Amino acid sequence: MTLNIRKTILxxxxxLVSFAPLASAQSVLDNYSPVTADLxxxxxxxxxxxxxxxxxxxxxxxxxxxxxDTVKDLELAWAWPMADVGIQETVPLIHDGVMFxxxxxxxxxxxxxxxxDLLWTYRHVLPELPASWSYQAxxxxxxxxxxxxxxxxxxxxxxxxxxxxxxxxxGKVAWEKQVLDWQKGYSYTIGALIADNKxxxxxxxxxxxxxxxxxxxxxxxxxxxxxxxxFNTLDDPKNPKQGESWGEVPPENRWGGTPWAxxxxxxxxxxxxxxxxxxxxYAELIRGSGEGEVLYTNATIALDVKTGxxxxxxxxxxxxxxxxxxxxxRVLVDQEIDGKVHKLLISVPGKNGIAxxxxxxxxxxxxxxxxxxxxxxxxxDEDGTVHINEELVPTAVGQPVLACTSVSGGKLWQAGAxxxxxxxxxxxxxxxxxxxxxxxxxxxxxNAVGSVKFGPRVLPEGIDQAGLFEALSITPTAxxxxxxxxxxxxPTSSVLATAGGLVFGGDAGRYIKAFDQETGEVLWQQRxxxxxxxxxxxxxxxxxxxxxxxTGYSNSASSISSxxxxxxxxxxxxxxxxxxxxxxxxx
Numbered sequence: 001m002t003l004n005i006r007k008t009i010l011x012x013x014x015x016l017v018s019f020a021p022l023a024s025a026q027s028v029l030d031n032y033s034p035v036t037a038d039l040x041x042x043x044x045x046x047x048x049x050x051x052x053x054x055x056x057x058x059x060x061x062x063x064x065x066x067x068x069d070t071v072k073d074l075e076l077a078w079a080w081p082m083a084d085v086g087i088q089e090t091v092p093l094i095h096d097g098v099m100f101x102x103x104x105x106x107x108x109x110x111x112x113x114x115x116x117d118l119l120w121t122y123r124h125v126l127p128e129l130p131a132s133w134s135y136q137a138x139x140x141x142x143x144x145x146x147x148x149x150x151x152x153x154x155x156x157x158x159x160x161x162x163x164x165x166x167x168x169x170x171g172k173v174a175w176e177k178q179v180l181d182w183q184k185g186y187s188y189t190i191g192a193l194i195a196d197n198k199x200x201x202x203x204x205x206x207x208x209x210x211x212x213x214x215x216x217x218x219x220x221x222x223x224x225x226x227x228x229x230x231f232n233t234l235d236d237p238k239n240p241k242q243g244e245s246w247g248e249v250p251p252e253n254r255w256g257g258t259p260w261a262x263x264x265x266x267x268x269x270x271x272x273x274x275x276x277x278x279x280x281x282y283a284e285l286i287r288g289s290g291e292g293e294v295l296y297t298n299a300t301i302a303l304d305v306k307t308g309x310x311x312x313x314x315x316x317x318x319x320x321x322x323x324x325x326x327x328x329x330r331v332l333v334d335q336e337i338d339g340k341v342h343k344l345l346i347s348v349p350g351k352n353g354i355a356x357x358x359x360x361x362x363x364x365x366x367x368x369x370x371x372x373x374x375x376x377x378x379x380x381d382e383d384g385t386v387h388i389n390e391e392l393v394p395t396a397v398g399q400p401v402l403a404c405t406s407v408s409g410g411k412l413w414q415a416g417a418x419x420x421x422x423x424x425x426x427x428x429x430x431x432x433x434x435x436x437x438x439x440x441x442x443x444x445x446x447n448a449v450g451s452v453k454f455g456p457r458v459l460p461e462g463i464d465q466a467g468l469f470e471a472l473s474i475t476p477t478a479x480x481x482x483x484x485x486x487x488x489x490x491p492t493s494s495v496l497a498t499a500g501g502l503v504f505g506g507d508a509g510r511y512i513k514a515f516d517q518e519t520g521e522v523l524w525q526q527r528x529x530x531x532x533x534x535x536x537x538x539x540x541x542x543x544x545x546x547x548x549x550x551t552g553y554s555n556s557a558s559s560i561s562s563x564x565x566x567x568x569x570x571x572x573x574x575x576x577x578x579x580x581x582x583x584x585x586x587x
Contacts, residue, residue: 016123017171028112029119029169032096035149040194041267045499046540051091051145051191052415053537055265056332059417060497061538065545066582067500071514071524074580077546078116082575083107083123086141088533088552089413091191091494092577093149097541098168099548101577102147102191105140106158110171114541116579120171124158127182133446136208139187142555144413145262145535146191148199150222157188157201163225177225179203179218184210185446193272195265196305197222200272202259206234207280207450209443213251217259217274217301219308229308233257233276233296236310245293253288255280255449257297260327261413266343269361271302271311273332275349278325281451283394283438285321293318298326298350302363312363316349316356317377319388322403322436323452324376326350329415332360333474335423342476346418348427352376353410355425355472355479369479371411371470372431373460375404394438406434406457408559415494415535417503418474422517424482426503428491429468432457432560457560466490466563467507471520483520488564492554494535504547506532508557509567512549512578530574531557547580 035049043049045062052059066074082090086104093100099113106124111117129137140159148155153174154166160182165174179201180186185208193200199220206215213235219228235251236242246254256279263274279297281287287294298317303310316326326349333344345360353372358365365384378389392401409432416427435455443449459466467490471482489509496504502523503515508531514524534550552575561569 016125018121028097032098032169034151035095036151037197048092048094048537048539049149051262051535052329055195055267057264057329057415058331059415059494059535060419062499063538063540063545064499066498066502066538066547068502068516068523070582071500071502073583074524074526074547075583077579077581079576079578080111080116082552082577083109083121085573085575086553087555088550088575089142089144090534090550091145092537092548092550093147094537094539095149100147100149100154102143102145102156103575104143106143106156108147108154108156108166108171113539113546122166122171124156124164126160129446132444135448136185136187136205136446139189139205142189144190146188148192148194150194155192155194155199157190157192159187161186161188161203163192163199163201163220165225175225177220180216184208186211190260190262193262193265194222195272198228198305200263200305202263202274204258204260206258207255207448209447209449210445212253212255215257217303217308219305231303231308231310233259233301236296239310242295245295247288247290247292249288258327260325261329261415264330264332265305266332266360270305271360272305273300273302273330273345273360275300275327275330275347277327278320278323280449282323283321283452284319285394285397285438286451291319294320300330300345300347300349300358300363302360314358314363314365314384316354316386317352317388318386319393321393322376323407323450324351324403324405324410328411328413331416331418331425333418335476337476344474344476346425346474346479348411348416348429351405351407351410351412353405353429355427357474357476357479366476367478369472371427372409372429372468373404373463374410397438397440400435400437400455402433403436404433404460405430406432407454408432408457408556412556414491414556417495417497419497419503419517421499421501423474424517425472425474425479426495426497427470427472428493428495428505429470430490430556430560431460431463431466431468432563433460434458456562459563466560469495469505469515469520485515485520485522489567490556490560492556493532493550496536496538498538504536506536506549508554508561508564508569510551512536528578529576530570530572544581549578549580551576551578
């Protein structure tokens with residue numbers, strides 16, 4: 001028996017494109033202009049060209065029509081159901097009044113951003129997977145921000161490990177490239193970064209049995225898809241320390257090291273910055289790495305965008321035994337103090353919820369700050385060396401340890417936002433713990449090699465609220481708590497900061513909320529059809545500012561829902577987007 005994700009195809013993909021015969025909608029496409037390198041370097045405030053708005057991953061909109069005074073006057077402009085079910089982590093991109101919406105299973109839709117009219121739909125035809133390949137099938141349902149805009153193309157990364165360039169005006173395939181072998185387990189779950197006229201992408205599936213020894217960040221030619229360079233996060237012959245950190249484990253027995261979130265780019269330094277996830281198997285007892293740090297897992301790496309050469313790395317959590325990976329968004333911040341420009345990289349990179357600041361030119365550790373309750377890191381030295389809690393390292397198969405945070409706690413894929421107005425980083429977080437028990441398991445095709453059993457997610461002792469929106473004031477020397485908003489339901493979306501002094505974020509209780517950037521006061525909220533998901537973004541068409549809010553099924557909601565049973569989750573999937581603007585008489 002097989003699981004038919006779309007339609008059987010083993011040779012080449014067949015593009016399924018449909019068009020909407022609307023004259024008014026077509027005129028929007030007629031006015032669509034190429035997304036040039038200059039536009040990417042300096043995005044117009046009316047557009048949203050990246051998953052986090054710019055190369056620095058700020059998650060900040062320069063629009064201020066919707067602000068502290070006017071946010072109360074938001075009303076629904078239009079809504080749209082997504083084209084497929086699955087885990088909802090999408091990020092709409094908007095340029096010249098056209099919204100591009102990527103959905104699980106390799107579907108892209110173009111919509112009129114003003115009216116919500118459908119312009120075209122592209123459906124990537126996926127291979128049929130054996131029913132036993134459950135983890136790999138799930139990869140197709142968990143795609144995140146998997147499109148990028150460049151020139152007159154939309155760049156799609158697919159669950160069957162392809163790069164596809166679509167014509168932005170028609171949705172037709174301009175070219176496609178099979179990057180890695182999906183039959184081994186490789187897939188894309190995040191979108192590409194367009195930098196230096198290259199498509200910089202990162203592969204997933206690196207914890208599947210067939211992908212041992214290779215997990216890659218890659219650069220491809222923007223015009224043809226031909227590979228330019230690749231960097232292997234699991235095997236770096238140029239750095240002997242990297243190999244030694246795995247102990248006696250050879251490359252062919254290494255898994256993990258997945259870059260789960262799209263990187264950032266500093267054109268001035270010529271560097272692209274990526275976070276890397278956990279090692280596999282999860283417990284060092286099973287993977288055989290002993291007390292080795294297992295580089296470059298749970299690290300930030302800086303790569304030369306032209307060559308892919310490693311410039312520096314910093315490891316946020318060595319010897320991960322609990323699947324508390326640290327791959328999430330890296331945010332680039334410049335601050336001028338006493339005439340000196342400090343080039344920072346800030347992040348709450350992983351599930352233990354610890355915030356870090358690094359010098360992004362050198363990788364030097366600057367400071368760290370705890371947010372949620374965690375017990376896996378015992379201390380961090382002044383030079384940035386991270387020490388784990390040795391008491392939480394299992395020494396026998398079947399031995400449970402209680403790890404805080406949990407596999408679905410702390411900082412997850414939901415991205416934080418940095419506001420240059422307040423020099424504050426706003427982060428959605430979850431309080432949670434769970435037991436982690438090493439197991440002996442057979443590695444089979446299409447399935448993960450975790451070899452661990454997770455207990456139920458529970459709240460830490462003394463805490464009765466799972467959700468936390470954290471505001472961290474950022475300087476080159478410290479990150480301090482500006483404000484915290486605690487609530488029972490957990491955050492389930494990325495957050496968006498705006499020039500209107502607001503921070504938008506959503507939760508498992510189906511509320512999208514607008515917080516005051518300075519105080520954390522909730523100034524507006526609206527309950528929608530499903531947990532808020534993906535990333536809220538803002539754009540402008542014909543002088544009007546819009547707020548688009550994705551909703552839908554979320555692992556982040558279901559995995560900890562027992563902590564807030566009074567807020568039942570919907571039975572349906574509910575994957576949709578809701579688009580708001582100000583009432584006409586309120587502007």
